[in-house]
Amino acid sequence: MLKFLLVFCACVYTVTAGKHDAYRSYSVHNVQVRDMSDLQLLQDLQLNLGVDIWEHGMGGVRDAVVMVSPEQARSFLEALDENGIAHSLHIADVAKSLEEHENDLASYRSSRQNRMIFNDYPRYAEVDAYMERIAATYPNLVTLVNAGPSFEGRDIKYLKISTTNFTDASKPIYFMDAMMHAREWVTTPVALYSIHRLLENRRPEDQDLLDDIDWIILPIVNPDGYEFSHTDDRLWRKTRSVNLNVSTECVGVDANRNFDIAFNTLGVSPNPCEETFPGPYAFSEVETAYIRDILFEYLPRIQLYNNIHSHGNYIFFGFGNRTLTPNAVHLHHVGSAMGAIMDTMKLFQARFYLVANSGIVLYPTSGTAQDYAQEIGVPFSYTLELPGYGYGFTVPPWFMAHMVKETWEGIAVSARLARIHYRRRFN
Template identity: 90%
Template sequence: MLKFLLVFCACVYTVTAGKHDAYRSYSVHNVQVRDMSDLQLLQDLQLNLGVDIWEHGMGGVRDAVVMVSPEQARSFLEALDENGIAHSLHIADVAKSLEEHENDLASYRSSRQNRMIFNDYPRYAEVDAYMERIAATYPNLVTLVNAGPSFEGRDIKYLKISTTNFTDASKPIYFMDAMMHAREWVTTPVALYSIHRLLENRRPEDQDLLDDIDWIILPIVNPDGYEFSQTDNRLWRKTRSVNLNVSTECIGVDANRNFDIEFNTTGVFTNPCSNLFPGPYAFSEVETQYVRDILLEYLPRIQLYNDIHSHGNYVLFCYANKTLPPNAAHIHHIGAAMGAIMDSMKLPQARFYLVGNSGLVLYPTSGSADDYAQVRLRI
């Protein structure tokens, strides 16, 4: 029996190792950005060398985190040195780090027989089954809606949670979605935990969140990309759409650059192989069309749109072109309150949340979901 287990473990490791071989000898570096010129240099290196910026950082406040291929590592580090930018090695071999994480995750899963779905990175089918169960368990509160198929044919479902079945027009709607970027696995558990707290573990002090608010929660916007990141390429970010008129080699679109707001103007790359390719036109992706349609259907009532992303501890608001909406002060006040609450509950080793305009705190972009919602909803 022991021999069998050893052979089995060896086989699992071999499969896991091969799965991540595309990132063999890729390295990740912390970059101490000082100001906007350093951030611009990283943007230029992203365009010219194809480096993958995991976290853009903030001048004098937070380091950037950048993944580099072995072929481009020397040029990347020389560019930093020539500009006097301090840096340090964060991960020496991304493939090895991914293998170790996957093995740790497998060990965690095997040690917990009754793990809660939001304490893991569930597959698409698990999330779908959970939503089906929730809808069946709470028929007087929950409506399960199938927005339609993804590009590859997976149903994109969301929950409508309401004590009045969305018939009370005086109640505001909070719309939350996650997993627009396929590799941001931590976002879906946040949406699932929100469902759990609203329905399965509702506390007396939170009853008003159910009584006074109607909820729309969409846990996986981009199921095709998410499944691909689970099975083939952990760091896949885009959708999985194929458009042979655009490219015969590369597929997919950055869903959070695909909305019809200053489309294809800032923070995007025209190369279809880039992680930041916005698509051939706004709403080219069926997945972003579903988000748009939900926003438009409930246009008068949505008071909060929460588009959940990672990596980094941020509470961000519009606009991504560095301009501010009329209610910026109000949004910042709410964001600061959110950040303070999350800071009070975070792990000691986690960084504090930064709150601010996304174009200033992170980097300018165009075609983002939150900007589109801000303009259309005028919230």
């Protein structure tokens, strides 16, 4: 019996201890980028060495955060030193920090009796059950729509929330989605909390948000990647599509480079094994095609599209090639109002929100959801980068109760301002 127990324990230990072994001795570095040429160097290192940029810095203002494998570390740090770029160690062993993150989650969950779905990191099935329950509880306000299956066959669902069943064209539509990038776990709770505040816990002062605006909320764009980030690889970013004509070695595409706008031109890697591989062609991924279809189905009325990511406390608007839209001033105004209200509630560990054209202040991109929605005619299209609180993608769960509340305030402000602009558009 003792022997059996020992064998059993050894197995359990191996499974738990081994889950993050792929990241053993990977390290994460803060990089003090000074200007655009430093940012360009990082982009080149991403392309040539394959380092994983967790956060693009802003020259002279914010550090970049970069993860490197043990094999990449030497060349990476040498390149920084040769160019006189200061850097410091942020995480010495990524595997160890992922194990700590998992322990945090386990102790958080065991200490809580009434677990709210949006104060945690719910799996796909839990989110699905929540949306089904909401739709069943509020049949007069909610329609649950199945956009279709993901590459691996998980249904990608969204809620339509409306007091008039989406029939009143005088109301603008606010469309938000989350979890396009699998490892950005904090994003789905924000979408779920928005559903909660519009329906289950609507406050009298927010009644206008339900009465005057129709909502489309899609909490998990990339369910395959999200589940994979729970079961196999916590830092997985891409979709999980397999295309043997593209690669026999690596799977998945960066969904936020896969939209049909300047496709495969800026901020992308031609290597299917890299994090920013845009795919073989625009909308090669069913997941991004569903977002395109939703945008077109409701296009004349979608006033604001909020594509939610993490991390870094940024609100970005188009275009990723450093050009601005004719309504850039209004875009900046609504984005700034959203950032400002969230800043009033910020925790000390978070940065202030920075609102800008991402191509101008950070790095050029192409094929993003934000740019695509803007280009086809959504007046206010944003990428919202939620806080990381210094933890990157693995934010401890006890931050979530605050983060969802803070972000909801930003969403509410942007919705009200977008509504004002919508009325101007038609009057």
